[in-house]
Amino acid sequence: MTSYTRIALVAAFAITAAAPALHAQHMSGKGGHMMRMDLDGDGQITRAEAEGAHEAHFKQIDTDGDGAISLEEMQEAARARAAERAAARFEKMDTNGDGKLTADEMPAPKAKRIDKMFERYDADGDGILSAEELAKAMEDRHSGKRGKDGKRGKDAKKD
Numbered sequence: 001m002t003s004y005t006r007i008a009l010v011a012a013f014a015i016t017a018a019a020p021a022l023h024a025q026h027m028s029g030k031g032g033h034m035m036r037m038d039l040d041g042d043g044q045i046t047r048a049e050a051e052g053a054h055e056a057h058f059k060q061i062d063t064d065g066d067g068a069i070s071l072e073e074m075q076e077a078a079r080a081r082a083a084e085r086a087a088a089r090f091e092k093m094d095t096n097g098d099g100k101l102t103a104d105e106m107p108a109p110k111a112k113r114i115d116k117m118f119e120r121y122d123a124d125g126d127g128i129l130s131a132e133e134l135a136k137a138m139e140d141r142h143s144g145k146r147g148k149d150g151k152r153g154k155d156a157k158k159d
Contacts, residue, residue, distance in 0.1 A: 037053040
């Protein structure tokens, strides 16, 4: 592997690794997960702390310690992060703390969202989404086509 390729891969990985932390910072408004890089606890992140956090993150994913991250290692790291998020969400939703989620603890689907789905995909207007209508909706969605309101995603007509 050439030096240029190695540098490009490290840079791409650094950007990818930083994205969730940057998102968390934006969401929390107080530094969020970014402050995990504040190793000395002074409320500031130095370049050395950021680089050290990156190296530690790389080593954590590189479970076989060969200095490279394989697809399998990246997938395992993603599974671990997903499991952590699921556990945190479960804990938040389990309001009575019994280790189980009842229908009452599960968030109810938003009626407005369901209405919008039927508006966009119920082509014949019968109030039922048929297999054909759903297949067409998925085909259109993946091909960049728009719903019958002429818009996609968050640009869709608001109620």
